[in-house]
Amino acid sequence: MKRKISPITKDKISIRLIQEKDLLKTLSWRNLEDSRIWFRTTDIISEESHKEWFNRYLKKDDDYLFVIEFEDKIVGQIAVYDIDFANGSAEIGRFLVSPDYSGKGIMSIACNEVIHLCSKEFNLSYMFLEVRENNDRAIKLYTRQGFSKESEYEGFLRMGRYLTDVAI
Numbered sequence: 001m002k003r004k005i006s007p008i009t010k011d012k013i014s015i016r017l018i019q020e021k022d023l024l025k026t027l028s029w030r031n032l033e034d035s036r037i038w039f040r041t042t043d044i045i046s047e048e049s050h051k052e053w054f055n056r057y058l059k060k061d062d063d064y065l066f067v068i069e070f071e072d073k074i075v076g077q078i079a080v081y082d083i084d085f086a087n088g089s090a091e092i093g094r095f096l097v098s099p100d101y102s103g104k105g106i107m108s109i110a111c112n113e114v115i116h117l118c119s120k121e122f123n124l125s126y127m128f129l130e131v132r133e134n135n136d137r138a139i140k141l142y143t144r145q146g147f148s149k150e151s152e153y154e155g156f157l158r159m160g161r162y163l164t165d166v167a168i
Contacts, residue, residue, distance in 0.1 A: 002061055005121065008113045014069040015110055018077065022067050023050055026077050029096045038135050040156075065094060068110045075101040078110050080118055080127070088125040090118060095138070111145050119163045128160040 007016040018026065027050045029035055036042045057063055062083040068076035079094035092114065097107050118124040129147060131138050133155055147159035 010109055010113055012071050013109050015066045015113055018065045018067050022074060023054055025074055029098060035096055038132055070106055075106060078114050083122060088123060090124055090127055092127050092129050108141060125163050128158060130156045130158055133157050
């Protein structure tokens, strides 16, 4: 069963768990060609498939997808998944921002807040992510968030970060 996570508020940004009412908006961003190219699976996702994924997601305690709101408008998403509570590690990803809000620093704030949440709420000590090796913009963001390159494979970089330096 999924843990209850209180919304996080920082400046004009709010981060909360995704709800069914958010699915069409997040799916619309995910299916944009400019977004799909950065994911491991670049196929267009159907509404039915997205809804099926959401129903499976609701039953998992190792997968948390957050929507990002700016001035009470949903503008992005970020997730923490494959959480290994025993070893204190997880993957962070599924980053998406509405094209209208890209480049405004919103994802940087959201990423920082979710990392803090993972340290505090989930007691994680290590997080990692995958990013396409040619996604320079994302790599710069992740580097600023304290992630560093660990390996390269099949056109992707794996970047990791230990959370011992996270201020709570």
